[in-house]
Amino acid sequence: MNKAFALDSVRQKSRRIVAxxxxxxxxxxxxxxxxxxxxxxxxxxxxxxxxxxxxxSGCGKTTLLNIIAGxxxxxxxxxxxxxxxILAPGPDRGVVFQxxxxxxxxxxxxxxxxxxxxxxxxxxxxxxxxxxxxxxxGLTGFEGRYPQELSxxxxxxxxxxxxxxxxxxxxxxxxxxxxxxxQTRTLMQQxxxxxxxxARRTAVFITHNIEEAILLGDRVVVMTARPGRIKEIxxxxxxxxxxxxxxxxxxxxRRVGSMxxxxxxxxxxALQSDSAR
Amino acid sequence: MTAVPIESQRVTWDSARILAGARLAAxxxxxxxxxxxxxxxxxTLQWVDPRFVPAPLTVLHSFKVWVFGPAGAGxxxxxxxxxxxxxxxxxxxxxxxxxxxxxxxxxxxxWFRLVSDLLDPIIQIIRPIPITAWVPFAVIxxxxxxxxxxxxxxxGAFFPIVINTAVGVAGTPKLxxxxxxxxxxxxxxLLPRVALPAAMPFIFTGLRLGIGLAxxxxxxxxxxxVKSGLGFAMWDAYYFLRLDIIIASMLSVGxxxxxxxxxIRLIGRWVLRWSRxx
Numbered sequence: 001m002n003k004a005f006a007l008d009s010v011r012q013k014s015r016r017i018v019a020x021x022x023x024x025x026x027x028x029x030x031x032x033x034x035x036x037x038x039x040x041x042x043x044x045x046x047x048x049x050x051x052x053x054x055x056x057s058g059c060g061k062t063t064l065l066n067i068i069a070g071x072x073x074x075x076x077x078x079x080x081x082x083x084x085x086i087l088a089p090g091p092d093r094g095v096v097f098q099x100x101x102x103x104x105x106x107x108x109x110x111x112x113x114x115x116x117x118x119x120x121x122x123x124x125x126x127x128x129x130x131x132x133x134x135x136x137x138g139l140t141g142f143e144g145r146y147p148q149e150l151s152x153x154x155x156x157x158x159x160x161x162x163x164x165x166x167x168x169x170x171x172x173x174x175x176x177x178x179x180x181x182x183q184t185r186t187l188m189q190q191x192x193x194x195x196x197x198x199a200r201r202t203a204v205f206i207t208h209n210i211e212e213a214i215l216l217g218d219r220v221v222v223m224t225a226r227p228g229r230i231k232e233i234x235x236x237x238x239x240x241x242x243x244x245x246x247x248x249x250x251x252x253x254r255r256v257g258s259m260x261x262x263x264x265x266x267x268x269x270a271l272q273s274d275s276a277r
Numbered sequence: 278m279t280a281v282p283i284e285s286q287r288v289t290w291d292s293a294r295i296l297a298g299a300r301l302a303a304x305x306x307x308x309x310x311x312x313x314x315x316x317x318x319x320x321t322l323q324w325v326d327p328r329f330v331p332a333p334l335t336v337l338h339s340f341k342v343w344v345f346g347p348a349g350a351g352x353x354x355x356x357x358x359x360x361x362x363x364x365x366x367x368x369x370x371x372x373x374x375x376x377x378x379x380x381x382x383x384x385x386x387x388w389f390r391l392v393s394d395l396l397d398p399i400i401q402i403i404r405p406i407p408i409t410a411w412v413p414f415a416v417i418x419x420x421x422x423x424x425x426x427x428x429x430x431x432x433g434a435f436f437p438i439v440i441n442t443a444v445g446v447a448g449t450p451k452l453x454x455x456x457x458x459x460x461x462x463x464x465x466x467l468l469p470r471v472a473l474p475a476a477m478p479f480i481f482t483g484l485r486l487g488i489g490l491a492x493x494x495x496x497x498x499x500x501x502x503v504k505s506g507l508g509f510a511m512w513d514a515y516y517f518l519r520l521d522i523i524i525a526s527m528l529s530v531g532x533x534x535x536x537x538x539x540x541i542r543l544i545g546r547w548v549l550r551w552s553r554x555x
Contacts, residue, residue, distance in 0.1 A: 071455055089458040101456040105474045105551045115460035118470075146551040166460065 016082060016170060016202045017045035017068060023076030024063050024228075036227035037063040040077070043221065043230065045170075045202055052205045052217030054260065056267040060228025061206045065174050068204065069095050081169065091115050094163025098175040100155040102147040108158050109134065109143040115166045133165040136195060153184040160195065170202040177212070189215060193240065210260060214252050215242055222259050225267040232259055331521040339521040340528070352513070353522050361529055364495050364506040367423065368537065371430025372491045379435045379487070380480060383442025387476070388468050393443070400439065408433040408490075409497055416502050426498035426506070433494045434487035441486070445479025446472045478552060481545035488541055492534040 022041035027034055037060035045051050053061045066072040067079055070089035079086050081093070089095075102111050112133055116126045134140055137157040147155055156176055163171060173192075177185040189212065196203055207213050213220045220234045234256055238248055313333055319325050320332035331339075339353065346354035385392040386400075408429055415425035449472040457471045458464075499508025507526045514522035546553075 069455075069459060071458075089455070091459065091461040093459065095456070095459045097452060097456065099452055101450075101452040103453060103456070103471070103474070105477065107551075114457075118461045118466075148551060148553070162460070 014047045015044050016047045016049070017043070017079065017204075018083075019043040019064075019068075019077065019079040021077030022064070022067065022074050022079055024060065024067065024072065025075045038067075038074070039227040039229045041228075041230060045204065047202060048200050050196060050203045050205065050216055050218045051221060052207060052213040052219070053221045053223065054207060054210065054213040054256065055223030055228070056225050056260070056264045057208060058267060059223045059225050059263070061223055062174055063228070065095075065172050065204060065206050068170075069093055069172050091119065091166035092169045094166060094168035094171045096156070096159045096163055096171065096173040096176045098178050100147070100152075100159050102155055102158055102162070104147050107144050107146055108139055108150070111147070111158055112162045112165050114162065119166075129165055133161040136164075136198070137161045137191065151184075152180050153188055156180070156188060157191070160192065164195065164199060168201065170204065171196070173203065173205045175206050175208065178207070178209075185212075190241075192216070197240075210253055210257050211244060214238075214249065214256060215244060220256060222256060223263070225263045225270065231263065234259075328518060329520060331524070336521045336524045339519075340525040343522065343525055353510075353519065356510075357525075357529070360505060360507050360510045360526075361533065364499065364508065364530070365533060365537075367426045367430060367498070367503075367506065368488070368491045368495050368533075371427045371495070372434050372488055374427070374431040375434035375438055375487055375491070376484060378431075379438030379483065380442050383439040383480075383483075384446050384468060384473060384476075386439070387443035387446025387448075388472055393447075397443075400436070404436050404440075408494055412497070412501050415498070419502075421502055421504060423503065425502040426495060429498045429502070430491045430494045433490045437486035437490065438480070438483040441479045441483030442476060445476025448479075449475045478549055481541070481549060484541050484545070485538060488537050489534065492530060492537070496530060 019041055022038055022043075023036070024038040025034060025036050041064065053064060055061045063072060067074050068081075068086065070086050070093065086093075103114065106114065109130060113126055113130045116129065121129075134143060137160055139154065139157055139161065142150065142154065147158065150158070159176070160171075176192075177188050180188060193216065205213075205216055207216075214236055217236055220236060222231045222234065223229065224231045234252070236242075236252060238246075238252070242249060316330070317333050320327045320330050320335075327335075340357075343353045343355070344357040348355035382396065386396055387393070411429060411432060412425075415428050419425035419428055446468070453471050453475060454467055457467060462470050495506065496508035496511070499506035500512040503509060507530055511523050511526040514520070514526070
């Protein structure tokens with residue numbers, strides 16, 4: 001399936017995120033080297049869409065997420081959220097980080113409540129929203145615990161709830177399950193899909209795991225190694241819940257895998273030439 | 278996922294555990310007890326001149342008179358509370374002043390590059406000078422009064438507090454700042470909302486170092502720059518060769534220093550309850 005067709009299928013729905021000619025260049029001072037993290041990225045993300053971004057490490061996929069989140073500014077092109085330029089981070093774009101980034105001095109409940117409190121949502125409205133969110137990620141009974149006392153999977157549930165409680169337009173997830181063990185990861189993928197389909201909002205999910213990308217995404221954006229470009233966008237037209245053992249799933253996995261393999265090899269070759277210098 | 282809160286671990290007191298505890302306590306008493314016995318023998322058998330090293334029981338007796346004896350029956354009768362109270366008051370006031378300014382200035386240095394560039398050189402130049410070197414200045418500016426003691430204590434305790442706070446604030450994980458900005462914290466609120474709580478473990482390290490220094494400095498100040506307090510009592514007793522009183526003062530300062538450190542440790546344990554086992 002080619003890129004133009006995949007974009008067409010999105011145009012039917014309303015577009016939430018539009019990126020045009022997005023570039024991010026920076027200079028590696030220690031090596032006096034210009035690095036092109038993102039090179040002319042054109043991307044449209046639909047309302048309600050679950051988009052996964054797949055690429056070898058160092059391909060700029062996190063940079064893309066950071067620009068949408070508002071943490072980084074692009075050096076060229078622009079990115080719009082509902083038609084407005086993204087200038088700074090905000091609670092309308094909930095971010096879930098790989099390292100959780102929970103506030104260790106706050107309890108589970110206080111972490112989730114943090115954004116509402118910061119925006120001065122009255123206490124009477126905060127409480128039910130927080131409680132509902134805690135229940136929806138299965139953390140009832142752990143309200144008073146500190147992040148230190150929780151497992152990785154539970155910490156990531158808190159992080160997801162902390163982002164969702166603010167009712168964001170879009171959920172941005174940066175390899176959120178990469179640090180989890182295989183069983184927990186599978187469980188969390190199911191949980192995320194459940195929460196996402198219940199809340200029905202846009203999600204951008206960064207990963208380097210092919211199976212995860214196909215399992216979760218309506219479309220999979222496959223990125224090239226440096227400079228980070230979009231190699232191909234694969235629409236995954238498999239019904240949910242997806243069966244990872246089905247023939248169709250494996251066909252898609254094989255196809256995406258072969259796309260990615262050449263990129264991984266390119267990254268590896270670049271690393272080798274680097275160390276040879 | 279259904280998850281069940283872990284039952285809080287209950288400590289069971291069986292006889293084996295009690296026995297092991299008693300054995301440990303006994304072993305740890307041996308050292309101090311040996312010192313006491315040696316001290317007693319040295320003094321009573323006159324290995325040393327008992328005028329210079331009074332026997333433990335003599336010290337205990339003098340201590341009792343100093344604390345509970347009738348007032349007016351001499352300089353070392355019933356005056357302990359006055360001296361200990363004076364010293365404690367100076368330590369608390371000086372330390373509180375240092376804590377407030379140290380945390381405040383430390384936050385600014387740790388957070389704002391400009392403040393750091395302006396103030397850090399001054400701090401780095403002044404810090405290596407021993408605080409005792411300030412005694413002449415303190416006396417000239419504040420006289421033989423509380424002021425000079427408070428100045429010395431506050432100045433001494435200020436440095437560990439300001440430096441630790443600045444290090445803690447400057448080391449706030451960038452990821453937490455991102456998370457806070459994503460959740461709607463405006464940039465001018467990042468310091469109180471994120472950096473200050475993140476720096477708390479460092480701040481409490483600074484406070485503990487500060488209170489320790491405060492007790493060192495109160496004794497120095499009272500020996501040289503004030504006419505009351507345990508340090509003054511020590512120095513005064515030295516002129517009358519009352520070494521029993523000097524030892525009693527030393528034990529008093531030790532105990533008060535231990536108690537104030539314990540207080541900060543307990544407050545710290547409560548404030549930092551989130552970091553237990555970190």
